[in-house]
Amino acid sequence: MQPTNALLALRLPLAQQLAIGQTLPFRYRRDGFVEQGFVLRRSDGFVAFANRCPHWNVDLDLGDERFYDPRVDRILCMNHGATFLPVDGTCDAGPCRGKQLERFVVTSVGGSLIVQIPDAEPV
Numbered sequence: 001m002q003p004t005n006a007l008l009a010l011r012l013p014l015a016q017q018l019a020i021g022q023t024l025p026f027r028y029r030r031d032g033f034v035e036q037g038f039v040l041r042r043s044d045g046f047v048a049f050a051n052r053c054p055h056w057n058v059d060l061d062l063g064d065e066r067f068y069d070p071r072v073d074r075i076l077c078m079n080h081g082a083t084f085l086p087v088d089g090t091c092d093a094g095p096c097r098g099k100q101l102e103r104f105v106v107t108s109v110g111g112s113l114i115v116q117i118p119d120a121e122p123v
């Protein structure tokens with residue numbers, strides 16, 4: 001399938017209701033496949049990442065949509081225990097140390113969050 005080269009601006013109206021430390025998953029289509037990402041609310045704003053571990057290119061959460069552990073302030077990969085800094089998605093421990101989660105730009109517009117996802121289409 002041809003890459004779309006499109007920038008999907010995905011509106012997430014419910015994300016503003018997240019408490020600090022909570023996440024909200026979202027879906028998009030890329031290269032013909034439905035992919036998942038998630039928004040995390042932090043004390044200083046929102047961050048968004050693809051649900052895709054740079055170690056084995058698989059989902060971080062094993063399907064349970066738990067991405068973040070507030071006790072250690074890290075995003076987790078449930079497959080082999082990698083941890084990622086929530087500020088930028090850099091792996092700070094585990095088999096993919098130094099690699100990064102794909103990070104998406106997040107902006108707040110009129111009470112909604114807009115997540116910008118490159119090369120993607122709506123589901």
Ligand code: FES
Pocket residue numbers: 053054055056057058060077078079080081082094095096
């Ligand atoms: S697949 Fe994520 S740490 Fe191995």
